[in-house]
Amino acid sequence: MSNENNNVLIVEDSGSIAVVYESWLKKAGFSAQVVDTGEQALEHIRTGAFRVVLLDLQLPDISGLDVLDAIVAEELGVTVVVVTASGSIMTAVDAMRRGAYDFVVKPAAEERLVTTTRNAMEREVLQKAVSQIRSDYAKKGGTHGFVGNSLPMIAVYKTIDAVSQSNASVFITGESGTGKEVCAAAIHNASPRRKSRFVALNCAAIPKDLIESEIFGHLKGAFTGATSDRDGAALAADGGTLFLDEICEMDIALQSKLLRFLQTGTVQKVGSDKSTKVDVRIVCATNRDPVREVEEGRFREDLFYRLHVVPVSLPPLRERDGDVVDIARSFLKEIAAEEGKSFGDFAPEAEDVLLSYRWPGNVRELQNVIRNAVILNEGDTIGPDMLSVSGTGIVAPRPGDTQAKSPVVEVDQIVLNLAQPFAKIEREIIEAAIAHCNNSIPKASQMLDLSPSTIYRKKESWEQE
Numbered sequence: 001m002s003n004e005n006n007n008v009l010i011v012e013d014s015g016s017i018a019v020v021y022e023s024w025l026k027k028a029g030f031s032a033q034v035v036d037t038g039e040q041a042l043e044h045i046r047t048g049a050f051r052v053v054l055l056d057l058q059l060p061d062i063s064g065l066d067v068l069d070a071i072v073a074e075e076l077g078v079t080v081v082v083v084t085a086s087g088s089i090m091t092a093v094d095a096m097r098r099g100a101y102d103f104v105v106k107p108a109a110e111e112r113l114v115t116t117t118r119n120a121m122e123r124e125v126l127q128k129a130v131s132q133i134r135s136d137y138a139k140k141g142g143t144h145g146f147v148g149n150s151l152p153m154i155a156v157y158k159t160i161d162a163v164s165q166s167n168a169s170v171f172i173t174g175e176s177g178t179g180k181e182v183c184a185a186a187i188h189n190a191s192p193r194r195k196s197r198f199v200a201l202n203c204a205a206i207p208k209d210l211i212e213s214e215i216f217g218h219l220k221g222a223f224t225g226a227t228s229d230r231d232g233a234a235l236a237a238d239g240g241t242l243f244l245d246e247i248c249e250m251d252i253a254l255q256s257k258l259l260r261f262l263q264t265g266t267v268q269k270v271g272s273d274k275s276t277k278v279d280v281r282i283v284c285a286t287n288r289d290p291v292r293e294v295e296e297g298r299f300r301e302d303l304f305y306r307l308h309v310v311p312v313s314l315p316p317l318r319e320r321d322g323d324v325v326d327i328a329r330s331f332l333k334e335i336a337a338e339e340g341k342s343f344g345d346f347a348p349e350a351e352d353v354l355l356s357y358r359w360p361g362n363v364r365e366l367q368n369v370i371r372n373a374v375i376l377n378e379g380d381t382i383g384p385d386m387l388s389v390s391g392t393g394i395v396a397p398r399p400g401d402t403q404a405k406s407p408v409v410e411v412d413q414i415v416l417n418l419a420q421p422f423a424k425i426e427r428e429i430i431e432a433a434i435a436h437c438n439n440s441i442p443k444a445s446q447m448l449d450l451s452p453s454t455i456y457r458k459k460e461s462w463e464q465e
Contacts, residue, residue, distance in 0.1 A: 009034075052079050055080050057095070068099060072098065079123055080101060093456045101120050119442065145186050147326050148320055152321075163187060164190035168310050169310070170187060171311050173290065184200070198243065201233045218230055226270075243284070265277060291304075317366065324359065325355065335371050343380060345380075345382070347381050350386070373387055430448065441456065
């Protein structure tokens with residue numbers, strides 16, 4: 001199917017409605033064809049001639065949901081927009097969970113139908129490109145100990161593949177809990193140095209007066225407590241990789257000695273006047289902004305440029321598409337086995353919670369939440385009430401907070417009155433985002449970092465008020 005193909009299949013048993021939809025789409029530049037049963041729809045879709053399907057859920061032979069299930073099961077490669085009556089929105093939400101892209105409520109407005117179809121067409125092109133990238137990468141390599149195949153992570157995997165064959169220093173940045181040590185170990189394990197040791201040292205966890213000894217070693221009597229000679233991490237990693245985590249926490253005085261080590265490749269133990277040649281690759285990491293640390297004088301500029309040869313930036317969990325559910329399932333399997341529990345999966349509503357929350361603590365926080373749910377509950381499926389996170393990741397202002405003291409704030413051209421229940425503030429934000437995205441809930445969900453089904457459920461509850 002070429003990218004020039006703009007064929008839309010309209011599955012609608014009402015002839016008059018189908019004719020209207022067809023005329024709207026053709027006027028907008030699409031090529032449209034109409035069928036009136038589910039079986040006919042599947043026959044046409046299986047030809048590979050269509051990119052988008054407008055699918056009515058009430059069909060004379062089989063349910064529209066059955067058609068959708070067949071499309072997903074057979075991987076027919078079309079993007080489905082569900083068309084439903086206003087009283088069946090929850091059914092449409094169920095269709096979203098089963099693989100539909102979006103839905104349109106009858107009676108559909110021309111602009112809404114055309115815009116949703118155009119968005120679905122654009123999404124189909126993007127999905128095919130993403131699928132091809134993922135397929136190509138899966139044939140070439142793995143995920144290096146990470147879980148997830150989102151595009152940001154595939155970029156990380158490719159960087160690991162590229163840098164692992166080099167001896168250049170690597171500087172990993174990322175928020176706490178994003179897996180910086182996993183990344184460093186992956187670089188080592190994919191490199192020719194993998195037969196030698198990978199030595200990790202957390203610069204923030206070692207007292208300032210001991211870190212020099214931890215890195216370079218010491219002689220007996222070099223300082224109080226040095227009761228014997230000791231090799232440091234640099235000597236232990238000879239032939240392998242030395243990982244210096246939280247490098248920006250290193251004392252400025254020690255940074256000059258680390259720079260000398262990088263320049264000369266020699267180690268001088270504390271209390272010794274002899275130098276030992278070592279072959280060590282340096283990988284370092286920080287959750288700070290290293291450029292800012294240099295600008296503010298807390299990190300040596302010459303050391304930064306010596307270490308920052310190959311930068312690797314790990315994305316936060318909130319920017320990794322749907323990886324959060326895959327990672328959560330991996331943790332669930334592991335932790336349930338450890339705790340002797342029977343949990344095997346998440347309820348759809350629990351997945352919505354996982355996808356909606358922003359995960360400020362990233363993968364480490366997710367692991368803690370899953371462990372908490374497994375330990376404190378019983379059953380086969382994790383429900384939303386078992387997850388100790390906020391469903392939206394938004395916390396209402398508490399009395400005394402700076403925000404709570406101001407009755408009105410303006411956020412990106414939206415004026416919010418904070419002197420009202422939080423539920424109303426949340427509704428105003430969501431409705432403003434939907435309007436900003438030309439009534440596209442999938443686009444609004446991306447803007448707000450919420451799952452589409454969460455927004456649909458909220459809209460349904462608002463309409464029933």
